[in-house]
Amino acid sequence: MIKKIFTLTSLLLFNMSFSQQTPGDEQTNKILINNCFVHIGNGEIIEDGAVGFSEGKITYVGKSISNDSINEKFNVINARGKHLYPGFIAVNSTLGLVEIDAVRASRDQDEIGDFLPHIRSLVAYNAESKIIESVRPNGVLIAQVTPRGGVISGKSSIMQMDAWNWEDAVIKSDEGIHLNWPSPYSIDYRNRKLTKNKNYLKSVKLIDNFFSESKVSIKQSPLNIPYESMKKIFDGSQTLYLHANYEKQIVDGVSFLKSKKIKNIVLIHGEESENQIDFLKKHEIPVVISKPHRLPLSEDQDLNYPYKLAKTLVDGGLLVSIDLAGSMERIHTRNLPFFAGTFSAFGLEKEEALKLITYNAAKILKIDKNYGSIVKGKSATLILSDGDALDMRSNNISHAYIDGRKISLETHQTKLWNRYQNKYKKQ
Numbered sequence: 001m002i003k004k005i006f007t008l009t010s011l012l013l014f015n016m017s018f019s020q021q022t023p024g025d026e027q028t029n030k031i032l033i034n035n036c037f038v039h040i041g042n043g044e045i046i047e048d049g050a051v052g053f054s055e056g057k058i059t060y061v062g063k064s065i066s067n068d069s070i071n072e073k074f075n076v077i078n079a080r081g082k083h084l085y086p087g088f089i090a091v092n093s094t095l096g097l098v099e100i101d102a103v104r105a106s107r108d109q110d111e112i113g114d115f116l117p118h119i120r121s122l123v124a125y126n127a128e129s130k131i132i133e134s135v136r137p138n139g140v141l142i143a144q145v146t147p148r149g150g151v152i153s154g155k156s157s158i159m160q161m162d163a164w165n166w167e168d169a170v171i172k173s174d175e176g177i178h179l180n181w182p183s184p185y186s187i188d189y190r191n192r193k194l195t196k197n198k199n200y201l202k203s204v205k206l207i208d209n210f211f212s213e214s215k216v217s218i219k220q221s222p223l224n225i226p227y228e229s230m231k232k233i234f235d236g237s238q239t240l241y242l243h244a245n246y247e248k249q250i251v252d253g254v255s256f257l258k259s260k261k262i263k264n265i266v267l268i269h270g271e272e273s274e275n276q277i278d279f280l281k282k283h284e285i286p287v288v289i290s291k292p293h294r295l296p297l298s299e300d301q302d303l304n305y306p307y308k309l310a311k312t313l314v315d316g317g318l319l320v321s322i323d324l325a326g327s328m329e330r331i332h333t334r335n336l337p338f339f340a341g342t343f344s345a346f347g348l349e350k351e352e353a354l355k356l357i358t359y360n361a362a363k364i365l366k367i368d369k370n371y372g373s374i375v376k377g378k379s380a381t382l383i384l385s386d387g388d389a390l391d392m393r394s395n396n397i398s399h400a401y402i403d404g405r406k407i408s409l410e411t412h413q414t415k416l417w418n419r420y421q422n423k424y425k426k427q
Contacts, residue, residue, distance in 0.1 A: 021133055021411075023162045027404030029075050030054040033384060035064045036079035041086040041358035041373035043351045051084055053380035056404030061376050077384070077399065085354070085389055086374055087141030087381040087402065089361035090333050091288050092241070092268055092323045095132055095143045096125040096159065096166075098330060110149035115210050117177050118229040119154030121145045125166040130412060132161050135334045137409045138395060139383040141402050142171065143333070144365055146178060146241075148325075151207060153178040155229070156241070158365055160381070162407045172367055176239035176266070177230070179207070181253040184246060204252070211260050236263035239366070241288075245271040245297060254283055266364055268323055271297040274309060277316035286319035286364045291326065292342045293335075307346035314352055321361040341390035353390060380404040 031053055038049035038061065052060035052074060070076060099106035108124040125145050126132075141161050147154035155174040163169035182203035185194040197203075214230035232238035240262050242253045250273060257265050267273060270287040273280060280287065289309055296305045313320045322339050324332065336357055344353035362372025370379045382401045387394025400407050 021162075021408040023164055023168070024402070024405035024407045027054070027056050027380070027401075027406075030059075030072060031077065031380075031401075031404075032060070032065070032070065032074040033077045033079050033084055033382075033399075036081075036384070037083045038374060039083060039085045039351065039354055040375070041354060042375075043355055043359075045351060049084075051374055051382070053382075053401075053404055056380055058374060058376050058378050058380050061374055079384055081386075082398070083385045083387065083389060084374070085139065085383050085385065086358045086372055087383055087400070088139045088336055088357045088389075089321075089365070089372065090135075090140050090143040090324055090336055090357075091321050091361050091364065092146050092156075092325050093143040093329065093333055094146060094148060094325075095135070095161075095330055095333055096127065096129045096145055097121060097147070099126065099129055099131065109147055111147070111154065114151045114206075115226060116147075116150050116154045117152045117214075117233075118225045119147055120157070120174060121147045121154060122157040122166055122170060122173050125157070125159060125169065127159075127163045127165050127169045131330045131333075134331075134411045134413060135336075136161055136400060136407060137397055137411060137414070138334045138337055139385070139389055139397055139400070140333055140336050141381055141383065141400065141407075142367075142371060144175075151180055151182075151203075152210070153180065155238075158367055160402050162402045162405065171371070172365070174232075174238070175365065176241050176264075177233055178241045178243060178268075179253070179257075181242060181244040181249045182207075184248045184252070204256070208256070215260075233262060234260075239264040239266055241266050241268050243268045245269045247272040247275045250276055251279060254279070254285060258283060269325070270313075271309075273318075274312050277313065277318060281317050286321070286360075287313055288321045288323040288364065289313065290323050291332070291335075291339045292346075293339065294326070304346065307342055310343040310353070310356060311347040314348060319360055319364060320356060321364050322356050335392075337390050337395060338392050341388075341392070344390060350388075350390065 034050040038046040048064045050064045094109045097109040111119050143159055144156050145159050146156040156176050158172040159169040160171055184197050184200045186197045188195050214227040217224050217227040218231050233240050244250045244253045265285050267285050267287045269290050273287050292306045294306055340353045340357050344350045359372045362368040380401050383397050384399040386396040389395045
């Protein structure tokens with residue numbers, strides 16, 4: 001029986017290893033995408049625009065160019081009526097860390113232990129994941145790959161979605177550490193209500209002790225790897241991502257981190273952040289809110305509260321992006337542009353909604369120098385859609401580029417679609 005299982009597993013892995021897309025070749029020819037709607041990503045749009053790029057960098061952004069005026073050797077793509085966007089960025093994702101939930105050996109998102117700042121998602125990232133292949137056709141080209149579990153989950157890294165391995169995929173390694181703030185409440189499922197968490201203060205004290213011990217132990221020997229891993233959080237060269245939902249969690253967590261002189265803080269989830277806009281704005285805390293297709297946190301909230309939250313926070317002057325954690329999060333990554341579209345349908349202006357998954361995301365992750373908007377000198381990480389990419393009815397990506405490399409948009413799903421389409425054409 002064991003031999004049969006081993007054989008089947010080997011065949012599965014062999015099949016998967018030869019079914020992945022080969023990464024695109026480095027850009028050698030100059031490319032001009034002409035006559036399209038250029039969505040810059042920072043809220044601006046050029047309605048009849050063009051974008052040129054060479055050697056992976058954007059060299060021209062402006063009005064469309066007539067054929068007579070193109071005096072350089074460009075490969076010209078006539079994109080009349082199409083929409084050009086920066087590649088979409090998935091924040092707080094576990095892409096590449098889990099392949100099949102039901103197969104324990106393929107789950108690499110959560111390590112044993114509570115305080116694990118030294119755990120690196122980077123080295124666990126599987127660049128050949130079939131799930132990664134399936135999110136690119138909807139425009140998701142960059143992801144913050146984040147560990148889960150524990151009190152301090154570990155370090156996240158920023159990866160691009162077209163690579164042979166994690167070394168080739170990495171854009172920014174070990175850019176932040178993730179802290180899951182304890183809930184001040186416990187759920188009484190029998191009586192359908194929240195009760196006070198009796199262990200809340202004890203849990204907070206454990207976090208306090210770990211931070212204090214880390215700070216005093218950094219320069220001491222022998223080396224303590226978890227404590228040493230906190231060093232860049234204290235000097236401000238890494239970001240501390242605070243995972244919290246309830247209002248008390250948010251206030252207590254931010255106040256604690258500020259008392260520890262933590263400079264760079266980002267709030268993840270922030271379900272009740274609407275109640276603390278001024279507090280978050282005062283401390284310059286960006287918010288990565290949960291995806292909108294869900295029920296509110298509490299029964300007395302407006303049913304449409306999750307859909308309206310982005311507009312409320314943006315109107316309040318906060319820097320906002322979208323969080324992908326939750327049920328079926330890796331598969332749902334492909335729906336990232338449609339989450340932004342939902343926020344647009346509930347009051348957020350369309351280009352502001354686009355910013356949630358482009359410029360704002362890049363700014364929060366501190367990669368906006370090269371990614372997140374279509375600006376001269378930045379990376380040519382772009383997608384070209386037949387229609388509005390935030391609407392599932394018109395999101396049809398025809399071209400995608402990462403650092404100027406044209407990438408394949410074929411997946412095992414599109415292969416099946418073409419196979420059965422051809423079958424019925426013959427009937």
